[in-house]
Amino acid sequence: MEYSLTVNGEQKKMAITSPPSAPSALEDKEAVIGEQIYKFRATVIDDHKLLLSINGSQVAAYLARVGKETQVFINGELYSILDLGEADKNPQRRGGPHDQLQKITPPMPAVVIRLLVALGDAVKKGQPLIVLSAMKMEATLYAPYAGTVKKINAAAGEQVMPGLILVEIEQALEE
Amino acid sequence: MFEKILIANRGEIAVRIIKSCREMGIKTVAVYSEADISSLHVQNADEALLIGNSAPGESYLNFDKIIAAARQSGAEAIHPGYGFLSENDKFAERCRQEGIVFIGPPPAVIKSLGDKTAARTLMLAGDVPVIPGMNAPSDNLEEMSQYAIEIGYPVLLKAVAGGGGKGMRVVSGPDELQNAFEQAKSEAAAAFGNGAVYLEKYLEKSRHIEIQILADNFGNTIHLCERECSIQRRHQKIIEETPSAAVTPELRQKMGQAAINAARAARYVNAGTVEFLLDGEGNFYFMEVNTRLQVEHPITEMITGIDLVREQIKIAAGLPLSYRQEDIEPRGHAIECRIYAEDPGNSFMPSPGEILYLKEPSGPGIRVDSGIYSGFTVPTAYDPILSKLVVYAEDRPGAIAKAVCALGEYVILGIKTPIPFLLNVVKSAQFQSGETHTRMIDESFSSWAPPLDKADTACVAYAAFLLSLRKAFQAEGEKPKFQTPWDTLGNWSL
Secondary structure (H helix, E strand, C coil): CEEEEEECCEEEEEEEECCCCCCCCCCCEEEEECCEEEEEEEEECCCCEEEEEECCEEEEEEEEEECCEEEEEECCEEEEEEEHHHHHHCHHHCCHHHHCCCCCCCCCCEEEEEECCCCCCEECCCCEEEEEEECCEEEEEECCCCEEEEEECCCCCCEECCCCCCEEEEECCCC | CCCEEEECCCHHHHHHHHHHHHHCCCEEEEEEEHHHCCCHHHHHCCEEEEEECCCHHHCCCCHHHHHHHHHHHCCCEEECCCCCCCCCHHHHHHHHHHCCEECCCCHHHHHHHHCHHHHHHHHHHCCCCECCECCCCCCCHHHHHHHHHHHCCCEEEEECCCCCCCCCEEECCHHHHHHHHHHHHHHHHHHHCCCCEEEEECCCCCEEEEEEEEECCCCCEEEEEEEEEEEEECCEEEEEEECCCCCCHHHHHHHHHHHHHHHHHCCCCEEEEEEEEECCCCCEEEEEEECCCCCCHHHHHHHHCCCHHHHHHHHHCCCCCCCCHHHCCCCCEEEEEEEECEECCCCCEECCEECCEEECCCCCCEEEEECCCCCCEECCCCCCEEEEEEEEECCHHHHHHHHHHHHHCCEEECCCCCHHHHHHHHHCHHHHHCCCCCCHHHHHCCCCCCCCCCHHHHHHHHHHHHHHHHHHHHHHHCCCCCCCHHHHHCCCCC
16 A cells, blocks of 8 residues: 655655465555565554554554644654545545645634735835734734735634634735 | 631642641632633542633632632632733732731732832842843833933833733834834733833843742741743743852852842741842842742752741741751752644644643653643633643753653644644753843744654654554444544544
8 A cells, every 4th residue: 555645744655565475454464665665564542542563563543633644743752744646536635735835824713903004006015015913912813925916805803713814915026 | 836828829829728728627619610611620629619601700809709719719819920910919918908818928018029120229228139121110202211221221121010921021122112012001001900111231142040038927038049030031030040050159149138028128927939030240230029929930949958838937927937047958850841732833823722641751751740630621811821841850861851851751632732833942062051031042942843853753653543443443333432522523544
């Protein structure tokens, strides 16, 4: 089986093989990632915990599906895995980092505190555009590129959700 | 002693206060908003009263509703925890009028210390060293700008009211002043209902050292040593420790005495914290007094063996302090790591959502003050603190090693938390050397990204997880005993 994954933003190709003599689906498999070969077996402890033995060393991994990603916790470190193969099979769910063109959208439900630009303004890359408040903290969203403000879809005091493009900027031609 | 106490707070601190009450044989009353119906503090109290919708003004900040809940339940005292009404002199005064004991300092003390510029004036009169800065707030940008040039950039804009880093901005040059001024004002107005701000000289590479004090109604005031809280992001503490690597016994004695002087100057009663900045030359400057239980109070409890909530309750009940200064014998080293619902890989933006899985670390010298459980949905309406991991060992290297192991065992799935980030900080050579200062995170960890060193192991775990699920599906052709998110994914293949 071939896997195409991104792990914390990094691309990984992995092939899993099992020797024909393996007595069960979980024992003595091999994973090949790049140049590395890992011999592993896994014991399911509960629905979120897996005890892995990789090249003879034991490691506990904790997993949960969160939206499109799978979170894997290993020794205090959290790895977010996106299975690109899965996205291919479900084109309507295709998304993730690829189509995240730098859009000015709140990262979580928020309230607009202040607009710092007006329609028609020319903005520089990195210029603050809009101030939001979520969970009592203020956050500023900045222009991802230079251009002209062609539409503003939010007003001060308004509740906004992720996905809503707050400020649309027509990108300036390369200087 | 009181028979019943109402806790006017939520989350981990309400849970922690309930524990001390229970040990003292005091019944507890929780109050909660509609957003907190399934919160842990509600489940742990002897009684729980729904007081309003999720907006803090309709629940945790609403005097009338909290007083009515105390009346209805027959609670004789109210513990405000931290945040919300804990430093609200008007609420403390209202309690006094209603004949309910407010577990904290008298209203007049909260008022004079809560206004940071008034507190500065008070400390100057009490011969406590203060940071160069304004002794009154200003709403005049021109005046601010003049003053900033006078004391020299960088300067720090601070809200006259409140704390927790809200309404605070470092300004490194004149061109940043206006925007910072407006942001600080509006953030302070939203958080504390008071948008007044003032300027202080910003001391770079200083340490945040605070002294815990306890004072009773009989004029006894003692200090319980220092806490170092230099590890901050967005002016909010994330790692605290005691003792500080920079505080010698002589300096501890000096700072402790200054804190006691500060408390006496303010006629302080109950538990409080005097915050100082310590520069590289061993000079320290008064910043402010926090007239409440601090988030980081557990580390002091670990090294002194004193339950601060218990002491607060005893003082409020009119009992004298159980300890004299010479009884305080700190031992060992304690470190606290704050666990928030936030994404350290995305500028610490809040990361609310459902906790799908939780496994808290345990073992000798490990304490977790927690307000969460598996299946709990973190509400968006409040401060995103989830819990605090506190470790204790004989010495600093031992405490660091324990923090590393405990963070490694602290599993929270479903939301993002700073655990991987905290792990990198406590493992760093800079933290281990003890050369900490308030800009350390900004200077050395601003480009932090999620780890990749165990990415291959994570991939293998992912594949094994899918395989185990397939095996579970195949077993006797029936669904697995446990429901997993994969059940809802429909057809898939490997």
